[in-house]
Amino acid sequence: MLTLEVVASFLTPVAVNRILHHLETGGEDAIIRPWFWILTFFTGLVATTLTSGRYFFVVLRLLAQVQSTLTQLIFEHALRIRLKADGGISADKKENSKDKGGTVTLTETGATAGDESARASASSEATLGEGPSSSAERGTETSSKGRSGKTTTAAGRKDSSMIGKINNLISTDINSLEAGKNFILVVWYTPLQIAVSIVFLYAVLGWSALVGVGTMIIMLFIPGFISKYSHNLQVKKMAKSDARVGVISEVMGSAIRMVKLFGWERRISERIDQKRQEELHALRRFRVLSLVSTIVNNLIPLMTMVVTFTTYALAMKGELTASRVFSSMTVFQTLQGHFRGCTLCIPWCIQAKVGLDRITDFLHKTELLDSYAESTQEQNTLSVSPNPDIIGIREASFAWDSEQAANVTPGSSWRSFKLCVENEVVFKRGHINLIIGPTGCGKTSLLMALLGEMHYLPMGPDSYVNLPREGGVAYHAQESWVLNETIRNNILFGSPLEQERYDKVLWQCALERDLSLFDAGDQTEVGERGVTLSGGQKARITLARAIYSKAEILLLDDVLAALDVHTAQSIAEECLQGDLVQGRTVILVVSPIVPLVLSASK
Ligand SMILES: Nc1ncnc2c1ncn2[C@@H]1O[C@H](COP(=O)(O)OP(=O)(O)O)[C@@H](O)[C@H]1O
Ligand SMILES: [Mg+2]
Known part of the structure; x- marks a missing residue:
């Protein structure tokens, strides 16, 4: 031409x-x-x-x-990235490694899960024992966490660097x-x-x-x-x-x-x-x-x-x-x-x-989730669970960074956290399972490990990590979030509206009073362009989204943290013991203080 x-x-x-x-x-x-x-x-x-x-x-x-x-490729790829604390692109790694000298080095933490210990009456409770050096770690790493435990420095950095990068790629680089x-x-x-x-x-x-x-x-x-x-x-x-x-x-x-x-x-x-x-x-x-x-x-x-x-x-x-x-x-x-x-x-x-x-x-250079990464030898053994219906982990450790996981020498890396499950953690199907532990001990990481977001390192021949997904899995992240949408759409999240179930969810999540304060009720727009919600309201909307979904397994990370005692209590009674949760498997993360406060206020 x-x-x-x-x-x-x-x-x-x-x-x-x-x-x-x-x-x-x-x-x-x-x-x-x-x-x-x-x-x-x-x-x-x-x-x-x-x-x-x-x-x-x-x-x-x-x-x-x-x-x-x-x-489309970039968006699809973004879904497969392991969202760890650093950006994951080589340039960032370089920056980080430069920082090494200055930052406090965190040694490996063995947050060991005791095997199915301490069962509460209706719920089985897997308690996370505190690792030998985790108190030191907490002092440095999570001291910036407020009581609400919402914003970890790690998460903040992860979000801004990765989201900024993807934004840049989509807007500037593709236009260039x-x-x-x-x-x-x-x-x-x-x-x-x-x-x-x-x-x-x-x-x-x-x-x-x-x-x-x-x-x-x-x-x-x-x-x-x-x-x-x-x-x-x-x-x-x-x-x-x-x-x-x-x-x-x-x-x-x-x-x-x-x-x-x-x-x-x-x-x-x-x-x-x-x-x-x-x-x-x-x-x-x-x-x-x-x-x-x-x-x-x-x-x-x-x-x-x-x-x-x-x-x-x-x-x-x-x-x-x-x-x-x-x-x-x-x-x-x-x-x-x-x-x-x-x-x-x-x-x-x-x-x-x-x-x-x-x-x-x-x-090419971002680190992918295990299931998308080119499989290495150890990953060939991924998830050979004896029973595909089991939710649990046996004899495995998990790291946020696959490179670190390969060569963890204490003191060598700027930020290394390893979750070790020495025996077996099995969550009971159809019940509420509590994960209790101090901040920074790896509760969120345990959920992430189950979800396959962390790098899996088997420690024995019988190791497995399993989370059956056929019945659906709903995950309530520690940092609750809402879309730029009406409250109703935020809760439905694409599912069809079933009025009765929806009303029940609103009531059980103690949202009715909040909605009555808005002129437009559940049609109020929230998010960046809409009404600003309080942390507790956001957390309850996020919880309502999980409860409303038909998922069989609910992973709820610190849902009660942002709530005041009365609301927390009402949610614990109405929602977690309510009929919508009945029969579903709930893995609930709570800080040790929550049960104390709840029982004290009774
Ligand atoms: N996305 C992440 N990337 C890298 N490291 C992380 C990430 N999330 C948590 N960690 C590490 O895992 C450790 C345990 O954190 P976390 O599981 O959030 O504890 P908890 O939920 O019990 O407060 C932290 O010290 C942190 O360094
Ligand atoms: Mg957490």
């Missing part, structure tokens, strides 16, 4: 040349009649337009396909591919066009054409320098604008009362004025430079032609006929356009390549 376009674009200058030649010589020695050249002229223009239209159609369609495929869509122009079309142009010019003007092309190449460095300089100026100008806007928003945002009280108006306005003057100065320089750049750009073809034609006329003693001048003028114009296009296109292509590399890195 592009080759065709190159050929088509040369039909016009050739036709111009021949027609003018025909006029000059009055048609002597002409084999082909002028109407043919007029037709060629017309065909050339039409063909160029058609081919370039077709080219853009194909390229843009391809671009849209590639972008949507990559977007658009800049590179014309890379085929740089590698094929432009070189071909330039080569044909030079051949044409050489045929028409002899070696003086080469002088012209040389002049053009040399002169093209000038706009290059100018644009580099103007880029710097632009950066400076932006910095000045930022400074001015910064001052204004600082004053208007928070300090305006101070300014008024202390009578600082004059001084502040002078300060802003000074910043504005600096900005204007930078802006003026930038504009002048743009002007120079435009002038130079327009001068280049003129200079080139002057040089070429002078060389042709004076040095080569050739005769400058109209056919030579006009046909070569068009070609010089195209040639210059191509050189310019090239200088613009190459940085864009590089930018696109960088974006593509980042996406490739993300797809």
Whole structure:
């Protein structure tokens, strides 16, 4: 297609040349009649337009396909990533390893689960014994946890780095591919066009054409320098604008009362004025430079032609006929356009390549969940449970980082936590199972291990980890979250509405009173754009979502932590002992304080 376009674009200058030649010589020695050249002229223009239209159609369609495929690929990949505390991309690892010296090194913790100990009357309770060094760990790692136990530093960092990265990939890097869509122009079309142009010019003007092309190449460095300089100026100008806007928003945002009280108006306005003057100065320089750049750009073809034609006329003693001048003028114009296009296109292509590399890195270098990672020897034994209905773990340890898991030497890693189950932990089907332990001892990790989010390391021949998923699994994360949706949709979460069940859920999760406070009831929008909910309300909506779901197994991580004693008690009585939970398997994580508080308040 592009080759065709190159050929088509040369039909016009050739036709111009021949027609003018025909006029000059009055048609002597002409084999082909002028109407043919007029037709060629017309065909050339039409063909160029058609081919370039077709080219853009194909390229843009391809671009849209590639972008949507990559977007989907990134989202799909994001679901398979192990969400551990660090970003998981090599760059982050490097950063982290640099940090090693500075951070407190956490030694391996053996949070050992006692085997099915201490059963409460209706519920079996698997108590997590505290490992030898976990108190030290708690002191450093989880000291930032508030009573609510909601925000661990690890989770915060994990979220921001990974979500930020994925956001960036989707928005910036995928868009940067658009800049590179014309890379085929740089590698094929432009070189071909330039080569044909030079051949044409050489045929028409002899070696003086080469002088012209040389002049053009040399002169093209000038706009290059100018644009580099103007880029710097632009950066400076932006910095000045930022400074001015910064001052204004600082004053208007928070300090305006101070300014008024202390009578600082004059001084502040002078300060802003000074910043504005600096900005204007930078802006003026930038504009002048743009002007120079435009002038130079327009001068280049003129200079080139002057040089070429002078060389042709004076040095080569050739005769400058109209056919030579006009046909070569068009070609010089195209040639210059191509050189310019090239200088613009190459940085864009590089930018696109960088974006593509980042996406490739993300797809290849993030650590995946065990079930998606290429299986290593030890993982071949994954989950050979004696009974597929069992929920539990036997003789296995779990790590957040597969690399760390491979070579855990105490004190060597910046953050290593290992969950060890020395005997067997089996959760009772159809009952409420409690996991109790101090913060940081690995309760959440135990749930994660069951869910397959942690790296599994079997410790014996009979090791297994099993969580049957046929009946569905509902997971209430420690950090409760709501979608940007109505409360009702947040609870239904895609399931069909069954009014009776829904009302029961609202009542059992003690949400009725909260809903009566909103004008729109359960149609109130929550989330980022909607009403802001309290931590307890969010936690109960998240709990309601899990209870409403028909999943057979409920993993509830610290549901009671964000609630006040009365609400917690009502949930423990109405919801956890209610009919909706009856018969389902609940694995409930609670901090040791909760049962105490609940029983004390009775
Ligand atoms: N997503 C994660 N990535 C890496 N390490 C984690 C992650 N979540 C928890 N940990 C580690 O696991 C340890 C136990 O945390 P956690 O299981 O959340 O305890 P608990 O739920 O009992 O408070 C912490 O010390 C922390 O370092
Ligand atoms: Mg936890």
